Structure formats: structure tokens, C-alpha cells
Amino acid sequence: MTDNQDLGITESKEYNTGEWYAEVVQKAGLANYAPEGMSGFIVTRPRGYALWEAVQSYLDEKFKATEVQNAYFPLFIPESYLEREKDIVEGFDPEVAWVTHGGHNELEERLAVRPTSESIIAPYMSQWVRSHRDLPLRVNQWASVVRWEATDTKPFFRTKEFLWQEGHTAHADKEDAWEETMLRLDQYESAYEDLLAIPVLRGQKPDHDKFPGADTTTTVEALMPDGKSVQGATSHHLGTSFAEAFDITYSDEDEEDRNAHTTSWGFSWRSIGALIMTHSDDQGLVLPPTVAPTQVVVVPIWQEENQEKVLDYAGSVADDLENAGIRVELDDRDERNPGFKFNEHELNGVPVRLEIGPNEVDDEEVTVVHRPDGESTVEARAEIAETVESHFDEVYAKLYAAAEENVEENVRDAFARSEILGTIGQHGGYVRAPWCGEEACETEIKDQISAEIVMVPFPDDEEKQLDLDDHDECAICGESSEETAYFAKSY
């Protein structure tokens, strides 16, 4: 692709966000659209898949350090299994891809391509759990799932097939299950804040928007620069509904039979969409060094008379970085000029660039340039690996600070219907409002401006709550307010 790669991003992030996003995804080589007949699917290219591998590696280590074991369950689920939990069948019925034929034969029972795996995992939990000593039971799988939603494709954000992990656990009682639900939410928050440089807001979904069958759905929400919220990941406290439907019971210490309490929790490649959308700009992809496949590129700048010494010096710098475990690329291509290389590596989201010309060689220095702001400093050649690592930290901090500022400036309060509509209409972002708890009030807002309640803070999270003593009426219907709702437009 080097020959005819078009390096210019032509769309504007600010004025034409959707088209800009699609252009960055394609030109930075993250993904392509699937062929005709498969709208809604994408092909994830190596630079995009490497981002998912970084997420996998981060979360997988956290899971394993907290007693989760990986497993693999079948891709298909018999229709009769999907139907055993009534909320699941109602929740996913219109979105399932069905396998009806194997080879030349029609199947006796059609098989769903898994939209999520509770219905195939729960029956095995039922087999594996006998005694309280078998609890807690925790399994996770990294897999792809299919949900046949008929909407416009947006790579990583909205695709019919997507990659994710789904964790499934069983516990002796409600408290343990709730603790598990929150532990996984903590880990998801950490993946966003400590790996992807994206601050998130934690809370729970309104009852009418929970995962089918769940007692509580908890969520981390990320605010995109265009003012829309992304549901970053969800962790569900399932109560005993799946245990009852699939007979997950255990004998307690007094040999009494009891229902287990289960949880499930999932983190998908939507996080990659949020990553691209949050940090990138009109020059292309921007990535934090934590996940960038190439963290630093060394670009030697030479004329014929100093070519050898510049290339030798640049090569030794790159070697030092590689030996320190840094993901470095030495771009010594002869057929491209430095300006072209700078543009290409900016498009591809390389966080730090080292420029090395004859002056740097003579002075035993390197010039260090940050993506995205172009800040440039001259640093000593000695201890270059430590120096570059500290620039990685600086770049990470800049990206995080910009995203954090976006959230902090875009949470506004409203106490009347017109205020909610006006504020979201004008500014986007989150609007906090007192809410009675009825879906009908959300529907009124949704019908007018497609904003919804993306999150309700946890009861003990006082910082995020409005003072309902002062604001005891639902902003929409005027009935008694029960909680603080965060309204936003949503991906």
C-alpha cells in the first residue's frame, strides 16, 4: 500500500465527525468494510487488531490475577436453550443469525450463532457446581459474537459481528455476586483510564435498559469529543434468574440446596472505537504509547555526504530502544523524503518521533517530537531509552488531560424538560436531572432529541448525585424524584 497510500485526511473531525472517523479507520489501515452481501461486517487489519491484542493482554492478566480461568464454549446455541430464559429470548430474538443447514441437510433444530453465551454456559455451570466448595466459579472466554442489528455500520462501534470477552461467574450469595460485579467494573474502568487514556463515569443502567434477565446492569460511560456517550463496558449482576432457568444449585454447609447467584460481564472492541474517536485528529490516528503497535519511530535525515554517519547513529539509537523492550521502527527508506515519512507516521498514530540529522549526530543528541501536538525538544543521546519512556508518560498525560477536560466541561445540570432538551441540543455532553424512575419520562426526551438516560450513579456515589432534597421533582413529569439521571446522546 505504500505506493499509492493517500496520506491526507480530507474530512473534519469537528464538522463531519462520522465521515472523518470512517476515513481515519480506513486510511490508517485499521479496518476495511466486508464485501457486498455482508454489510455490517468488517475486516480488522493488523494495525487495528494489534490494538485489540493490547486490550486483551491487559485485561487477561487482570482477570487471571483475580481467579478467572479462560474456557471456550460452542459458537452455536440450540434455539430451545435460548428460550429457557424468557428475558433472553425476548431481548435477543430479533437480532439472532440462524444456522438452518449443515452441509446438504436441514437441521432438526435451528442453531443461533451466539449473541452472548449465558444460555450455553449456564447449563454447564449447573453440572460443575454441586457443593458450596465449588463456588465461586469463574470462567471467561475471548470470542466473537453476532447480533443482527439493521443499522449503519461503524467499524468497532457498530458491527454485526464483534470481538469481546464475556466473563460468567456463580457465587453462593448475593453479596459475593455483587462484589464480583463491581470488581469487574473496576477492571474495566482501569482499562479505559490506565491503558486507553479515556476517563469514564461509572454507574448503573435504568431498570428498563438492563441486560435481559439481570438484576442490575452496571456500566462505564465515556464521553466522545462530539458530545455523545459511549457505553464502554457492562458488568451484570444476574441475581438468580439464570440459576433458576438452568438449575444452578449447590448444597450449602448445612447440606441445604440453594440457588447460586450469577454474574456476567463483557468488554468489546467498541473500546477501540472509543480510543480512535477520543484522541485522533485531522492528521489521522492518535494513540497512547501504552497500546501503539509502534511506540516510537526513528527518522534519519541525511544528505549524501553524511548518510553513513547519520544512518549508523540512528540505527544505534533504534537498537538501544529495542533492547529496552520499546516497540521501535527505524524508517531508513531511501525512496521517501522526511516530510512524507512524518505525515505517514502521524496518520498511523505513532506517538513519538525521533528526528536525527547531522547536527544531532555531532552534538550527541536527538530531537523528540510528540504526536499529536508536535511539541519538540532536544534531548541527550545518553540514556535514550529512559528519556523516551518519560516522553511516553508525557504524551499519555496530555491525551488523558484533554479527554478529562472534555468530560469535566460537559456535565451540566437541568431541572426542567425544556432545560434538558435545550442543553443537550446546544452543547451535547451529559445533563444531570432529577428523575422519577419511569421509562415514560425518558421516552419523552428520546422522542424529541434521541437522547436517553445512559447512567444513574450508584447510591453511595454522592459526588455524582444531585441533592434531591433541594430538587425533589422529576425534571420531566414533576412527580417525586427518586434518583439522578445522566441524559446524553449515545453511540
Added chain:
Amino acid sequence: MTDNQDLGITESKEYNTGEWYAEVVQKAGLANYAPEGMSGFIVTRPRGYALWEAVQSYLDEKFKATEVQNAYFPLFIPESYLEREKDIVEGFDPEVAWVTHGGHNELEERLAVRPTSESIIAPYMSQWVRSHRDLPLRVNQWASVVRWEATDTKPFFRTKEFLWQEGHTAHADKEDAWEETMLRLDQYESAYEDLLAIPVLRGQKPDHDKFPGADTTTTVEALMPDGKSVQGATSHHLGTSFAEAFDITYSDEDEEDRNAHTTSWGFSWRSIGALIMTHSDDQGLVLPPTVAPTQVVVVPIWQEENQEKVLDYAGSVADDLENAGIRVELDDRDERNPGFKFNEHELNGVPVRLEIGPNEVDDEEVTVVHRPDGESTVEARAEIAETVESHFDEVYAKLYAAAEENVEENVRDAFARSEILGTIGQHGGYVRAPWCGEEACETEIKDQISAEIVMVPFPDDEEKQLDLDDHDECAICGESSEETAYFAKSY
């Protein structure tokens, strides 16, 4: 499962191999069968999946060190794409699971659940490859595939859905593509011999048994203790057939348009089946320490009067091992006696056991016991991690030697039809015979004893060849012999 796990393997590996294998897989907690309506599918439990993770990690590192990048392609392939390479459609037609409905709507074109991904990857290679500078192009994906074969299920060996990696590459010419084909075969050989302790024989498949569309299919074959061969992994030189069908062309240095040459290569969880089958015994699972999820178990043996000092000492040994990066479990359960624990860890395939009683504590020693042969030695407590590592090497060497002896003793020569039939009938294993190259001659053997040609040595691999100057007649038809064929019964 601890409460009611039945630790005894009741079937005999020697006399009832199939039932013994199924019992080990289930009792050692590697896999369960899928529910009714989904015969042919399995549920891979954590102890089984950990083995696959060990294989993934080993091969993924080798691939990345040799310029392979991971990517992810859609789970489904439109029927019209499968049909573009005629050999692929003929080769896989009876084995494809078809998605016909998305939600409540029938699809305009039905979608195959991928049986292998050449037909969806090649069109993208066509887009990504323009110039000779874009070559070689190498992508790999870790994924599951579905082949709707109507045969008895055998976990890991024969399942309708299986996990694998599939690598796909494009090259400028035939030589480069052939070098790639052999590089991947080398890596597969290494995974068997250096990770799984299974020696393999390398060679190529007869023309009539190649991958659909391939020029050459290369294979590594492993001999199981029951005398049957397992096709361990295959690496295909595809020539230009996919490049022609999907228009993968590039402009060479003279700006002439040329067809690329492609390869594909896959390693599946069948390797886990071969691992279990090769090393395990009538006490259960046997694993080399390289892949064992628990490499060493520390079993303290105490009476009430010395409980504290034995447990402290055992705990400190386990800590030392863990700090050295060894996967260790301290089994200090109070409710189980040492004999039960020994049996359980033997069933689960823990390669090394450390026994620690009051004598070991007083003498500052540990007793080290090997799985599978029970060899026991007393070692000093000091530098325990290095000591245990060297026992891992010994256990690995024992397992490899036993498997190697099985192969070496079971390659026999035959120069007549009756000899082939008699030798395989009596001994199993491989029979080398001069062969004319015609499928009809293999069919004669296949029809009589279900043995087939599993491998033909590479032309330059003289050690594996018969001297065809001395044996110039096909053992079956008596026509001129062209090559040396390895006949065997096969999984």
C-alpha cells in the same frame, strides 16, 4: 467438583483406547460434550483451554518473530465467494454450516460459517497488494472454524467446530512462497517436538489428498501409541490458483503485472488431542511441564503435633517456586488425605510432585516424584527452584524418549500388497512402500484395512526414502515406482 469427582480411570489405554481417551478427557476436566442437538461440539474447560493457550503463546511468538501480523476476518463467507475457487467449493461443499436467516428475515444470499478463510482473505489481499514492495504480505488469525462432518465426536481430534490458527501469505514468486511454506512447517515441527514432546515425521500429501486448490500440501505426522497416525498440522503451497481466482496481482520492478503466489498454513487443537493421547496413561492425564497449567504441586504430610512446622516449610518452598516463575500449587487442604491428593494430581497431569513431611523438614530436604513413572528422589531444600527446573527437563526428556521409541520401532518396509496389509494389520504404525503415484493403488489398501498414504517424504529427504533403484516396482500394482509412500491408519 471436588466433592464427587471420581478419580479412577476404569478403561485401559492399551485395550480400549477410544473409551480410555474419552474418560481421561472428561475426568481430568479438559472438556465436556455439548448438549443434545449439538452433537459434534464440545465445551472446552479451563484445564483443556490452558493447553491451547500454551500452544497459542508458543506459536504466536514464533510467528511474530518471523514477520507475521495478526488480523481478524469475518466469521461468515458469502456463498458466491466460496464458489470463486472451484476446488474450494468442491472440497468443502458437503461440510458447510449455512446461515440463512438474520433475525426474522431470510437472507438474500446465504452465508457459510467459515470452514477455512482463503475465500474471504484472498479478496482483501487483492486490494492490499499493488506493488512488489507490498510483498511478502503475511496475516494470521486465531479463530474457530466449522466443518459439518457427520462422524463420531472425539474431543480435540474430531469436532464440528474447532480452534486453530490460519496463516495466509502472498509472495512475488514460487521460490519465496515455497520457502514460506517450509518455514511454517518448521515452526509446526518445533511446536510438536520442543513444546509437546511429540516427535513428528515431515513430508507431503499425495496429490489426490492435497488441500483443495493447493500445489503442494506439506504435513507433520505424529504416531500415536495405538499405531495410528495423526496429521499434526499442514502448510500449503497454493501456487497461483487463489491469486487467479481472486485477482491478487502486483506490478514488478519493471512495472509488469504478475500473479502473486500464496500459501496458507494451519495448526489446530487436534495437537491437544495428540498430546493427551501420546503421553497419558491408566492413571489419567500426563503432561510435559512446558504446557502443564500446574507444573508442580507441593503436598505437605503432617500429623497434628508437627502441622505448623510442616505447613510453614511447605509454604516457603511453594513461595520460592512461585517467585521463580514456576506454576506451583500448594495443596494444604485439610479435608483430604495425601493418598487422595496424589491420585487427584496424577489424574490431572501435574508433572512433578513435592512431598514434604516432618523428616524432610528436619533434614532440610524435599522428596521429588515424577509423573508418569513415579521415580522418586530426595533433594536439598536449598536452591529448590533450580532443582525443580532440572526435574522438569528430566520429565520432558522421558516423555519425548518414550514417544520417539514408539516411532522408531514402528516404521517398517513392505514391497508387496500382502506385506502392506499384513504388517499394518499386525503391528499398526507406518509401512514404507514403493508407490507408482496412482490413487487407485492407495484405494486398494484403504478399502481393505482403512489405511492410507499419510505422507510422502520430500525429494531431498533421503533418510526417509526407500532406495528405488533396488525397488523399482509399485508394491501394489507392479508398475514403475515413483516415490516412497508411508501407509498408516489415521485419526
